[in-house]
Amino acid sequence: MKRYDTQAPISAKVPSKAPWVFLGLAVVFLAVGSYLGLFVAPPEHYMGEVQRIMYVHVPTAWNAMLAFSFAFICALLSLFRADWKWDARMEAAIEVGIILSFLLCMQGSIWAKPTWGVWWDWDPRLTTTAVMLAAFLGILTLRRFVDDPVKRATWSAAATIIAFVDVPIVYFSVRWWNSLHQLQSTPETVSSAFHWPLRINAFGVLFLMIGLIWLRTRVASLRLQNELAPPPDEVPVAAGALHPEGAR
């Protein structure tokens, strides 16, 4: 396993316009998908209009798990390659995953009330999702409290690998245990009238996730750049030199 090089320069390439393109695509896809889901697709037979929440809930779930999966890959690469760019990408993926997971829980709760009669239930799917959100939130909090960039990168990468164990558990929870939450839908179990809004919104959230992770990675990289290589005018001063006593 390599060691992080605190003198290693972070890429100074001219930033591309790619994240902005992804954000623009996301707006278009989400606008079209949501329009189809809200006004064109028919209501579901039993759940009626409430089922329209699926067109935003399911893409959010897929992409939240995708963001954490990407964070897991970044954590592995960050640890084994000791490359700062993977640490920055991991931080970005975790933050975006947390936002999507928070939204996932909120949307699910709003959908649960009219269909299950409760806002929340400690059922396996919901509980494992809450654990996933809390675990990754903890990692982001850990990063805030560790000042040393090497320790921060190492500890948070290790914690991300451990926290990721819950992601497949979230996915398979509805199969492994008796869950109030329905099983994963497939094109065979979903009416073809529901396919397009679901697919278009799935790509919309995917593009949004990519654009946000990309942009957030740049924020993390710029901060790291500042931490690892202070500006030249910031000359280290001997202890006590700034103190009136030391100026004598």
Place this chain on the structure above:
Amino acid sequence: MTGVVTGGWSFVIAAYGLTALVLIIYTASVVARYRRERQRVERGEP
């Protein structure tokens, strides 16, 4: 009791509205943080 959920538009609006609000606020925060960091680097500030 028919077993069929009737109405429900208020829940749909709440779910879509909350999603849009959170995503817009978060995107704006990421863009603002990026611009702030870029400006700091361009000015050579620590």
